[in-house]
Amino acid sequence: MAGRGGERSAGALPAPGEAGRRRVADPVRELLEAHRALCERAVDPLEIAAGLEEAGISAAVAGRYRHADVFGLAEELFARVPRRPVEPPAPPAARPQPGWRYRLGTAAGLLGVLLLPLVTAAPGALATALALALAAWPAAGAADRAARWVRHTGRVQVRSAVTLAEFRARMRPVLPVALGLHLAVLALTSFAALAVLTAVAPRPGPAAIGLLPAVVQRAGPVQWYGQAVLGLLVGAAAVLRRLGRAGLALAGVALADLTGLALVLLRALGLPVGWAAEPGTLTVLAAGAAAAVLLPRAWAATARAGSYP
Numbered sequence: 139m140a141g142r143g144g145e146r147s148a149g150a151l152p153a154p155g156e157a158g159r160r161r162v163a164d165p166v167r168e169l170l171e172a173h174r175a176l177c178e179r180a181v182d183p184l185e186i187a188a189g190l191e192e193a194g195i196s197a198a199v200a201g202r203y204r205h206a207d208v209f210g211l212a213e214e215l216f217a218r219v220p221r222r223p224v225e226p227p228a229p230p231a232a233r234p235q236p237g238w239r240y241r242l243g244t245a246a247g248l249l250g251v252l253l254l255p256l257v258t259a260a261p262g263a264l265a266t267a268l269a270l271a272l273a274a275w276p277a278a279g280a281a282d283r284a285a286r287w288v289r290h291t292g293r294v295q296v297r298s299a300v301t302l303a304e305f306r307a308r309m310r311p312v313l314p315v316a317l318g319l320h321l322a323v324l325a326l327t328s329f330a331a332l333a334v335l336t337a338v339a340p341r342p343g344p345a346a347i348g349l350l351p352a353v354v355q356r357a358g359p360v361q362w363y364g365q366a367v368l369g370l371l372v373g374a375a376a377v378l379r380r381l382g383r384a385g386l387a388l389a390g391v392a393l394a395d396l397t398g399l400a401l402v403l404l405r406a407l408g409l410p411v412g413w414a415a416e417p418g419t420l421t422v423l424a425a426g427a428a429a430a431v432l433l434p435r436a437w438a439a440t441a442r443a444g445s446y447p
Contacts, residue, residue, distance in 0.1 A: 165203050170215055177219040187212035187302045188443030209302040247388060248375075250395035251428075252278065254368060254421045255361065257398050263417045265335055266357050270365055273331040277324035278372050284316040285376035292381075292446035306441050313440045317373045324369040332356045357418075364421030371425045374432040381445040383435070390432040398424035 170177065176189040187209045197207045205211040255270040291312050299305035332353045341356070357365075371394060375387040401420045439445050 166211070166214060166218070169203060169211075170218060173215070174219065177215045180216060183209060183212040183216040184296065184299060184302060184305065184443060186215050188296070191302075191442060192444040207303070212302075247391035247395055248278065248372070250398070251368065251371065251391050251425065254394065254398050254424055255364065255418065257402050257420050257424075265339060266332070266361065267417060269331040269335045270328055270357060270361060273327040274324065274365070274368060274372070277320065277327050277369065278376075280323035281320045281369075281373045281376040282380075284320045284373065285380040288312055288316050288377050288440060289380045289446060292440065292443075296443050296446050302443065305443055309440050313377065313437055316377065317370060320373040320376075321366060321369045324365065328357075328362075328365055329353055358416070360416055360422060361418035364418035364425065367422055367425045367429055370433065371429040374429060374436040377436045378432060378439060381436075381439045382447075383439060386435060387432070390428045393431065394424045394428035397427050 173186075173189065173193070177186055180186045180189070190208050190212060195208060195211075200206070200208050200211045203211050205214065252274045253271050255267045255274070256264075292309060295305050295308045299308060333349065336349065336352050336356055340352070371390065375391055378384070378387040378390075398420055401423060
């Protein structure tokens with residue numbers, strides 16, 4: 139009940155207009171209530187920043203809450219929410235394993251990609267194309283190991299980075315290093331396969347040029363370029379699969395397979411695609427189209443803290 143002179147008692151509720159002004163003066167409160175569970179269980183501001191980022195809150199959105207970036211907003215949320223009592227961690231739930239149809243589709247798609255060097259092989263270049271295709275198979279295992287290293291490095295940096303910007307700075311060189319290591323392994327396996335082919339079935343011509351030049355010249359420049367593009371595609375797909383984006387990785391591999399198949403059909407139908415007759419051209423086109431789709435997404439995935447649960 140109001141006192142004399144129109145004064146409000148200490149226990150009275152604020153007027154509607156006053157409550158509205160308080161909400162406007164505290165724009166973080168609504169965001170705090172929407173993400174209270176995340177903020178209460180978070181062990182540091184970086185975990186809150188990763189959750190906000192997963193929810194679609196960018197630096198531009200953080201500006202509406204009077205912060206220059208998402209991490210500054212996460213620090214305020216972390217400071218304002220009381221921590222829940224620490225409970226013993228529950229055993230992690232087992233992730234559902236993909237069904238046999240999904241695994242079969244993945245294996246078939248990867249096999250199709252690794253056989254791309256054969257799609258433009260003329261009779262005289264069939265042996266070289268087969269050697270390059272066989273060399274790509276063990277290199278695919280190296281791509282998966284590199285992808286595991288990316289995931290392990292990301293998990294370490296999520297725990298050790300102080301800010302989201304620091305985490306992203308540390309992760310920036312990780313994907314190029316992983317892809318570079320994979321390409322190095324692919325180059326070694328390709329050289330070894332072509333060296334064996336050159337020793338078993340040397341090409342006619344002067345034998346005094348040496349083994350190394352003979353191996354390098356065994357495949358044309360377009361074939362070597364196609365092998366490198368193929369390595370980038372397989373490496374990007376492996377990273378995406380290890381970071382929880384297996385569907386996107388499979389879609390990229392399928393895109394390469396379908397593109398290669400479409401180009402082969404166009405040539406078989408007699409359409410004017412003589413420019414694609416050189417060995418390796420269709421590999422560059424098919425693998426390059428898919429790699430152009432997957433590489434930016436792999437780069438974005440490695441920079442997201444939410445990719446490393």
